[in-house]
Amino acid sequence: MMTMFRTGARGDHDPGPAPEALRLVKVTRTYGTAENAVTALDGVTLSLGRGTFTAVMGPSGSGKSTLLQCAAGLDRPDSGIVCVDGTELTGGGEAELTKFRRGRVGFVFQQYNLLDTLTVAQNTVLPLKLAGRRVDRRRAREVLASVGLGDRLGHRPDQLSGGQRQRVAIARALVTEPRVIFADEPTGALDTRSARQVMLLLREAVRVxxxxxxxxxxxxxxxSYADSVVFLADGRLAGRMDAPTPDAVAERLAHLGDDVPTGV
Structure with a gap:
């Protein structure tokens, strides 16, 4: 297991955005023991530049969710190096990892993870409060307006559609001004129109x-809204596609099992 937590600068000084948003070096993650062991990630090495939009795809059980969790510091690999925005998440205490995630990472999940008792505005600024950061309510209103929810500030989640709830989740991720946003099946519970709106917002987060x-x-x-797609199969990288189209991605997925993983 990894035992250190390193940053790209001394003390708490923020050195600014790193050229690489994400770097994984020979990352392995295994669940279970002995004959019941399952290797979810098998020596994955990957580098993603800052200001890019990358989709991670693969069959069920290919390791894509484990990759996301290890990359985001939500799970710890058994071996290898994970760097996010120039910070090496090699171990360290959970308190350090939590502080790092709250400061530089945003999350968007399939199930929204909104608190039913809080309003849209309160849900949006919750990460700032949890991190002990100053809450700029004007900035929060601007972010909510940018995702089309400027007239829903006082509503609660049960008064919103699924697409609107996911837009609150995106606003919540953006309001902390994170360097990296990790999204896990963000359109999985949405209809086609809402899914398109969510994908346009994520692409705007990158390009704007x-x-x-x-x-x-x-x-x-x-x-197809991403700049590139990284494919996984059996816990290993199985190729990369730039400027993806829906048909090309579907074709590649259909034949993943035909090829020996070649890496990226």
């Missing part, structure tokens, strides 16, 4: 606001 988005998805249409 300079964020880096890493998204796990099973949907070739959602993947």
């Amino acid at each position: 606001h300079g964020r880096t988005v890493v998204m796990v998805t099973h949907d070739p249409v959602a993947a």
Whole structure:
């Protein structure tokens, strides 16, 4: 297991955005023991530049969700190196990892993870409060307006559609001004129109606001909004596609099992 937590600068000084948003070096993650062991990631090495939008795809059980969790510091690999925005997440205490995630990472999940008792505005600024950061309510209103929810500030989640809830989740991720946004099946519970709106917002986060988005998805249409797609099979990298189209992605997925993983 890894035992250190390193940053790209001394002390708490923020050195600014790193050229690489995400770097994994020979990352391995195994669950279970002995004969019941399952290797979810098998020596994965991957580098993603800052200000890019990458989709991660593969069959069920290919390791894509484990890759996202290890990359985001939500799970710890058994071996290898994970760097996010120039910071090496090699071990360290959970408190350090939590502080790092709250400061530089945003999350968007399939199930929204909104608190039913809080309003849209309160849900949006919750990460700032949890991190002990100053809450700029004007900035929060601007972010909510940018995702089309400027007239829903006082609503609660049960008063919103699924697409609107996911837009709150995106606003919540953006309001902390993270360097990297990790999205896990963000359109999985949405209808086609809402899914398109969510994907346009994520792409805007990259192209307009300079964020880096890493998204796990099973949907070739959602993947086509990304700059590139990274494919996984049996816990190993199985290729990469730039400027993806839905048809090309679907074709590649259909034949993943035919090829020996070649890496990226």
